[in-house]
Amino acid sequence: MRLLPGILLSVVVCATLPADAAPVPDPSWHRVDVGTTQGLRGLDAVDRDTAWVSGSAGGVWRTTDGGSTWQDVGPPDAAGLLLRDVEARDARHAQVLAIGEGEDSRILRTSDGGATWETTFVNDDPRAFYDCMAFFPGGRRGLAMSDPVDGRFRIIETTDGGSSWSVVDPAGMPPAVDGEFGFAASGTCLVTAGGRDVWLASGGAASRVFHSHDRGHTWTVSDTTIPPDAANGGGVFSLAFRNPRQGLAVGGNLGTPTVGADMAAYTRDGQTWLPAGDPGGYRSAVEWVYGAPRTALAVGPTGSDITRDGGRTWTTFSDTGFDSVQCTPDGGCWASGSGGRVATFAR
Template sequence: MLRLLGILMTTVLASGAAAIAPAQAAHPHAHDPSWTHVDVPTDQQLRGLDAVSSKVAWVGGSAGGVWRTTDGGRSWDDVSPPGADGLLFRDIEARDSRTALALSIGEGTDSRIYRTTDGGQTWTQAFVNDDANAFYDCLAMYPGDRFGLAVSDPVDGKFRIISTRDGGASWQLVDPAGMPDAVDGEFAFAASGTCLVTSGHDAYLASGGGAARVFVSHDRGETWTVRDSTIPASAAGGVFSLAFQGPHGIAVGGDFEAPTAGTDASAYSDDRGATWTNGGDLSGYRSGVDWLRHDVAIAVGPTGSDVTVDGGRSWRAFDDTPLDAVQCVRSACWASGPHGVVVRLARH
């Protein structure tokens, strides 16, 4: 049943978003960021997101939709894969305006990876899960977009990893011998496509449920070590999202059944995930986080957005728009959420 949480979150949070009030009022500082709406004309919840530049971004929806913009969100092209109606696209990995991967989640064959190299005019099914016990949550490509990994909730007691060496055109199962055992009830959250991220040659995997931990690989997913985070674990809680720049990492999460509770919902690491320190409270549960620039990062969730300017050691709220995912690139940030909401960062 725990593996259905990723699907249930769409219904629970989308239906409750309008009624949720922030845990604390946002008191913007003079130099805080602010969001500008560039929404997609859809009612789908947009948890899949990748930002290529300030002009180019891709989003994936909760009912088989994929959209692309090349003009900063002024217009969106519906580039949904044929036959994908009803699939839950939770992760997008884009190399540029033409090449992208879209991960759909679910049990059995609902977990798929689609690939396009022509801006979404055509798609191929690069991977279709054939194991009823597997449930893929997140996808991440390494710099250069040749090598990449995707992760499934534990199968036979271990998180399952598949890898690509050809830009996502084909995928192979990684030997599970290099993965530590999962704790009973441990799983990953398919909430924003950032439960699995890469930085340089490293990969990082976040978990929740039976334990709130961070798995680290320094060899493109062949072998992993694992460390406890400081974020509390719960049946619907733990570490939801990770972001790294070099050795500096941030983890955010909480409990999605308590969306206004942000106590101890962040952590930071300065040693490539070897140790984690409590980053203090957020203004609510957060499903996505990313670095904007050195020491500055943004976290988002159903009660709004928080910003840190000290590398994750403290946070403050600055907006109460419900959001699910955030991606920053080249001093530009994009975020997405329920009912087609997409926002871009506008600085004061």
């Protein structure tokens, strides 16, 4: 979705967290930047050592040493593409989503650590604009979402690990509100939890969350308490689920990035959204911290927040701007943003 003049904004696969409740001390970010001027909204971390980022001018980088060094592994002909989402299975297998109208929306895949890439999907409908991509555990099944076409959000699916993609029958998708769309801001407007559940976030004329319990074929939709704003780009930007019932939503308004009032919500049943505490400003991404079931991080251009009570309250711990955040099962967390900025979570 085009959000501001000259700027195009665009997921992270969420898994169930362990049941233990390890304490999380005062957090901070440790910078491990990539040597590029590209904005890095695409982020997928495998563990504390291995992470992938994708950029605003076709770049893809990979680290296998915790960010000490980065390898430029971008597709050779992707210089004009806005790679806003990257989904990685390990250090060798990854997929990136390019966003934009018509053929600008496409998916590329590597199985050799970025040495070679293949294009597995190119959007052939000029009305579609793909925002986010997500995979279920195991990596065979995945989905990507487009802004509404013919009045409904469009979903494509893969059942072979991304080798091929097909459009899902739109009959199971509730109608969109006129002027409702998704935000291609951090790759987390579409997320999964478990083997069947998937959620889709919207903004603009409506601020809602769509939920499917059958891997994206039929959906229900719920309003959230995050205010919509079609004129200035307001609504739900990011979702995170620690299991199919417990989730967080964050967002805001691009026109007022320092305003965090009413910009977070939570659910305890996977579908009913309640007002959460106020983060420190507009936030483009949120993620649960593994091993600490009530702890999550939220990031945006004006800083980073932490909650230790499931989103009821938030505390800003950094004023460094990031666009994306993801945590890994071994206790690591990563963030990425503009100008090649990347950081790991020290705790």
